[in-house]
Amino acid sequence: MSSAVRVRFAPSPTGALHIGGARTALYNWLVARGRGGTFVLRIEDTDRERSTPENVEQILDALRWLELHWDEGPHSQSARAGRHREAIDRLVSEGRAYEDEGAVRLRVPDEGSTVVDDAIRGEVRFEHAAIADFVIARSDGSPLYNLAVAVDDLDMGITDVVRGEDHLSNTPRQVLILAALGAAPPRYAHLPLLHGSDGKKLSKRHEAASVQELRDRGYLPAAVRNYLALLGWGFDAETTFFTTEELVERFSLDRVSRAPAVFDEKKLRWMNGRYLRELAVEDLTRMLEERIGRRGLAPAVAIAQEKMQTLEEFWPLAGFLLERRELDERAWAKVMRDGAPERLVRAREALAGVKPFAEPEIEAALRGLVEEVGAKPGEVFQPVRLAISGTSISPGIFESVALLGQEETLARIDATLARV
């Protein structure tokens, strides 16, 4: 009656949602949003051994975090056992399926073939001769995957099935079930799989970052969406950054790649850094304060923002601005040699005389000292950096010193000098 698109994301709750599943969810969501359709969420929990409520909650949580909101569901597949049973009974009574050692098998024609018209791969033909009569119900009567999927997609009015390529080989079975039920199949689109760096399909076994791991490591949902969208899809020769609106507008299944892709966290990090820098300082501050559980981070955030790639990096990079830290031995060994202590003494003297204690004055003083002692900038700045931060990495040195204040800066330098 209506031509509106209805897509579904149907994860099996056997573990956390990993990036492959997240990408499938994203593509479904983009199809729905881009065509004014409905995004249905269905939990395929018919494997009672492995499906747990905790896993279901994890998946919902991951989707919420990614801001991939569903319009319908979550439907529980196991709750639809009655419907599956009806379909099985009907197939048996109509002679389309038969009992075999307690289980029920679908009759697959010996001749002919089933053609799947895939939006991404074109027509894919499967000869019936290669498909044996397969089991659709266990001997305890419970439905098997292919039966449940076919019936659910049919009942839920799914118009487009967008899922991983690992399901392509099972598609003719589902089409056959649908045909036996007298129904037409939906349109299919099988996405290329995401592989681990070992070339195998991504699974829970892999280092495979789950969505919550990405969140814990400080990635932003928008960056993850942008990155994931590009894993298997490209718009043109140069565009890399897409707002979510642009994604919705430009995404299309026919531009999805056919070859499997490998998740590259390095690139995600880079992209996340770009998103992080786009954030208003107040927003970034709020996120970090919530994450770290303390307030008053704004000044530190302001000078650290341009050096972070993930939220997780903030504290190691800028925590010294809020509290003293242990000295990093390796940094010490690298920096405090060849007269560095003497230069630090000189730097302390120079800083002690800075008034007002603000960034321009601090910079002038330290640069003046560099001139005076005829050293390379780093030979003066690094000891100071080590003294105030405990390490060799920090936000800009002048900003950092200014933020710390004169008293604290001098105190830290003294403490460092006392160690020499």
Add this chain to the structure above:
RNA sequence: GGGGGCGUGGUCUAGUGGUUAGGACGCCGGCCUUUCAAGCCGGAGAACGCGGGUUCGAUCCCCGCCGCCCCUACCA
């Protein structure tokens, strides 16, 4: 074994019967407030899996091969 899918630099991708095969990450070098990061500039890195064909001409068309992956469960 059978069936199916896929094959552009390390990775993600753009691309067309005739292009110096484009972009991005990463990598190397330079600049910059040293380090790290960002930014900017420059660089290395792909004979477009291999072999045949079709064609005046193939990365893009056809065939074969090889490789990888998926399915082939009373898992999903």
